[in-house]
Amino acid sequence: MMTLAPARPATKASGPPPVTSLGTRTAGFYRHDLDGLRGIAIALVAVFHVWFGRVSGGVDVFLVLSGFFFGGRLLRGVLTPGAFPRPVPEITRLIRRLLPALVVVLAVSAVLTILIQPETRWETFADQSLASLGYYQNWELANTASNYLRAGEAVSPLQHIWSMSVQGQFYIAFLALILLSALLFRRVFGRHMRTAFVVLLTALSIASFVYAIIAHDTDQATAYYNSFARAWELLLGALVGAVVPSLRCPMWLRTLAALVGLGAILSCGALIDGVREFPGPWALVPVGATVLFILSAANRYADPHTGGRLPAPNRLLATAPFVSLGAMAYSLYLWHWPLLIFYLAYTGRSAVNAVEGAAVLLVSGLLAWLTTRYVEEPLRAGRRPATRPAAKAPSVPLRTRLRRPTIVLGSTVALLGVALTATSFTWREHVTVLRANGKELAELSPRDYPGARALVNNARVPKLPMRPTALEAKNDIPESTVDGCISDFDNVGVINCTYGDKAATRTIALAGGSHAEHWITALDLLGRMHHFKVVTYLKMGCPLTTEEVPLVMGNNDPYPKCHQWNQRVMAKLVTDKPDFVFTTSTRPWNIKPGDVMPSSYLGIWKELSDNRIPILAMRDTPWMVRDGEPFFPSDCLADGGDAISCGIPRSEVLSDHNPTLDYVAQFPLLKPLDMSDAVCRPDYCRAVEGNVLIYHDAHHISSTYMRTMTGELGRQLGAATRWWPV
Structure with a gap:
């Protein structure tokens, strides 16, 4: 997502650059080319998303740009004699x-969620609204x-x-770090403060990068969102902001750096x-490329008048079209993704074609421009966009007339935020x-x-x-x-946890992943009924297998800890x-279509x-899949579907x-068990049987339905173990 310091208006792209101070040197121009880079x-x-x-x-x-702009501005403040950033104004800004x-996009998304998404998704939206x-x-x-x-x-x-959350957390942490470090460094290092900050940022960047590699190899899906695994990208931007004034390069080298x-x-x-590859080592490609582009204009920081012209690629990105796109990058980032997801939810498809994608991008761009023009800019500048002045307003000062629309707009946005927060908490409580x-x-x-008994015993099903x-x-x-009994x-x-008759001498070990685990509900009842105990040996997403590089079922991510x-x-x-x-x-x-016995199970057997x-070898229950993706029957039912339309053909x-x-x-010690006929009819696996919802997600049997399967499971277990007559 974009840097949290929005671009300057595109109308100034070719105007005279403002002169600011970067430490003890002069930074004599504004990087409009970086605004253009944000647009790109x-x-x-x-x-790529759409x-x-x-x-x-x-x-x-x-x-990287966020770290460069925000970090550079803070460093300028602490390195400039007589100046020191104040935390409260920074946070207010x-x-x-x-x-x-953000509030405007969240509010519109909340309305679209209610109109388009099934109510089973409202809680997730409420949680993520509060998190956002x-x-x-x-x-x-x-x-x-x-x-x-929750994987499906x-x-x-x-x-x-x-990514906005990562940046927000970084800004607060970086602000505290720089201010506290500056208080120490001014006393200890004096005029060598810049060097001290470079050393500090370098050490933190290396530590974060090493952590990112370790986290990526350990659990990439989680590391992708990890603030600590992403911090090196922002820190590197801030580090470049600290060292860039000291660099000198010939034009040909700067042009080559910009092109590369x-x-x-x-x-x-x-x-x-x-x-799959970020935030691991491959993230060095976009991060390093951004650093190269920033450094390509390093000479201009030393002296904007004698440092030479910008390289050609930089001049191109500093033109009005790219700068204008960069100016509304924040809003465009906010809008494009929810519009895409809501359109896919409305159409029931998993992807858009070229024309639909173009329409989503066009609407996103229009909403982004409107949001930038009539929400971001007025509140950022403390005034509304320029409009034709009123014919006569002699009794009201100009400053008051400019502030009134801003106050109204700010109050409206604040009320939207309060309403969104209150609604989210209310729905979660409901x-x-x-x-x-x-x-x-x-x-x-x-x-x-009756649940499964309607299938295996032809039990009567009342209308309820x-x-x-x-x-x-x-x-x-x-x-x-x-109970926390699954790793x-x-x-x-x-x-190990024990269920069933805990005092019994006979033991069944329930071992494998969550598809073994969901049988515990019926096994616990049978254990207490027939006097055996059930001891768990369970790990999420990890069946008993000799596979040296197991994959997580559903997304095929490597799962080395399953092997361990x-x-x-x-x-x-x-x-x-x-x-x-x-x-x-x-x-x-x-x-x-269909199911298979993985060869990696043979070594276990x-x-x-x-x-x-x-071995009591239970045939796995069907997974609800459409177009290669898992779906929740509960979502389908909440969206107006029925037991058939929310089910799946058995042959699939x-x-x-x-x-x-x-x-x-x-x-010879393998005892096959098969409860498929207690879940599916001969030709179809419905979402509901005997007034009971079969799945609590896309592929795990609900505990309520599992209880109705106890009788049939007991019949098959009795025949396999010979512990009780059937």
Whole structure:
């Protein structure tokens, strides 16, 4: 996203440069070429988002420029004798420049959310609205990325505001750092303060970059939004702002630097998959390119009159069209993403074609211009845009007449912000009250809510409202999740919790990922009924597998900690030697309809069999997928769909033959279990059966529906274990 110091009006692009002080040197011109660079960067961000579904590197350009402008201005303040920035005016200035446009976009997005999105998405929007206003949206998204149960949620119309949050946090932290350091450095280093600041910023930049590489290798999806992993990009911009006045370069070298920098920025989105590679080492490409472009005009900082002309690429970007685009870059960044997401939600498609994309960009540009002209500029400058003066107003001073519209506009924006905040909190509280029915769901009448019994026992289904409701579904999760009995993405430790009859001598080890976990609801009931205990060995998104480089199902991100956890859990299972290991035995195909038995499961089965541990191999439940993407039946139902339209043909998610059966002869201790007929009809997997919602997300069985599967699971378990007659 763009720097938080909006560009100067384009009408001054060719005018005489203002003279300011940069430390003890003279910075005699304003960088209109960097305004143009912001215009190029926002164009790349919008075009790659809308038409190509990729990351362009433009956000990284903005981060560097943010550090350069904001950091440079603060450094000028602390390095200039007799001057010292005051924190309160600085923060007030940031609020005036940033919040008005953001509040307007959030308010419009809230209205579009209510009109277009199902109410199951309103809570997420409310959470992210508050996160955006509070400038912690990046951490909200990082939490979502690391939460397996939320991994299939639809893309948020506010997702792009993560970069603004990173910058907002950086500004406050950098302001505190510079002011506190200046107080110390003036006493200790005196006239060598510039050198001290260069050393400090260099050390912090290196530390952040090293952290970014480590975080990227550990959990790239979370690191992408991490403020500490992104700080080096802003710090590098501030560092360049501190050293650029000291550089001298010939024109040919500066022109080459500008060409290389601009070329790298333009090609970054096409050559680098930023979604997967940033903020790792590949982020050096857009960041380094931006630094090169900034340095290409270094001579002019020394003396604007004798330092030579700007290189040709810089002069091009300093022309009015590019500067004008840069002037509204902030608003364009705010508008383009929610308009794209709402249009896709309205049409039900996953991408736009060329004409639709052009329309989205055109409307985004128009709204961005209006927002810049009538919201940003008046509140930033403390006046409204120039208009024809009133014919007669002799009794009202001119200053008062100019301030009145600004006060009205500022008050309107403030009221919008208050209304948005109050509405978000109110809706969250409403949903919390609705979801306080967990105990009630566990006690639903089997006669009124037969669930799976309607399929396996032909139970009669009365006409009653579905439970859990679409809003209740999100929290209808296994008790083991609530108890913290499943390792998250970062944890490679084995967490053991006991359910069922905890005093029993017979043990079933429930092992694998969350698709093994959701059976705990039925296994707990059966354990207490038939006197066996269930001990958990679970990790999010991680089935029992010998795969050395596992991938997260759904987004195919590398998951090295799954391999580490598998090595630990297998050693513990062999040591604990339970009577049975209950785990999943199939997965959906990623490349064609149906399901498959992954070859990487065979090594697990062999190791368990070699240690005389029988395996209860449960066929995985269907995943709700459309156009290659998971979808939430609860969203579909909340949006007016029904049990059929919100379901999926059985042939798309289940093969005619259970693939596990092909390995029974090879592994005599393998006991296949298949509950597909308790979830799907012969030709179709509906969203609701027996008045009960089957899934609480895109592919995990709701605990309420799982309770209705207990009878059929007990029949199959009894036959496999021979612990009770069936």
